[in-house]
Amino acid sequence: MAEGESVDMSKLLERFYERLSEAGLKSTRQREVIFETFFSLNRHISVDELLAEVRTTAPHVGYATVYRTLKLLVEHGFARPRHFDDGQTRYDPQDEDEHEHDHLICIDCRRVMEFDDEVVHARLGQIVRDFGDYDLTRRKIELYARCRIQDCPHRPQ
Ligand SMILES: [Zn+2]
Ligand SMILES: [Zn+2]
Structure with a gap:
């Protein structure tokens, strides 16, 4: 969610x-x-x-x-x-009609954000099908990024 x-x-x-x-x-x-x-x-x-x-x-x-x-x-x-x-x-x-989603994790403050990008999802499905007769059933994308926000409010004290 x-x-x-x-x-x-x-x-x-x-x-x-x-x-x-x-x-x-x-x-x-x-x-x-x-x-x-x-x-x-x-x-x-x-x-x-x-x-x-x-x-x-x-x-x-x-x-x-x-x-x-x-x-x-x-x-x-x-x-x-x-x-x-x-x-x-x-x-x-998780809610009942939860969509598969991916995560962006801030390595400075450990904040975890969610995204669900249709273009990425479509591309991944295509990559899987390019291997042959496969359907993508699950994906796991984790992006780790540094937080450039000075005094990030999410940073643990
Ligand atoms: Zn999540
Ligand atoms: Zn941060």
Whole structure:
């Protein structure tokens, strides 16, 4: 999901509860807080970062609960794990009709931005077909760039 894109939280939560009950799991207050925090922040977030954010509203939530809830979100299509070049796993919020998208990563401030360029996508499809009878099913493009913004607001303190 594009960063900053607003989400219909009640609709998302409803789908989350449906998936949970299908899986025979209960919807707990902690799972709900984690889910809501994850989707309202709507960025590529690590377990530790999400834990810190969740604890501002629910101070007693533990690491394992956040970790397991994110796993659950991945299993049920609400999140995708991403691995950029720093060994961290980041979770990317996914909406129902999510398009495959690519990432631009700032190597100075670690900001992750998304793009979906039709010209690039079409060209990649053509490259695959040039090899013979193949259809492109998945792609992974990561662009690493330096941030030239003085006092970049995203740079960690
Ligand atoms: Zn993404
Ligand atoms: Zn930057």
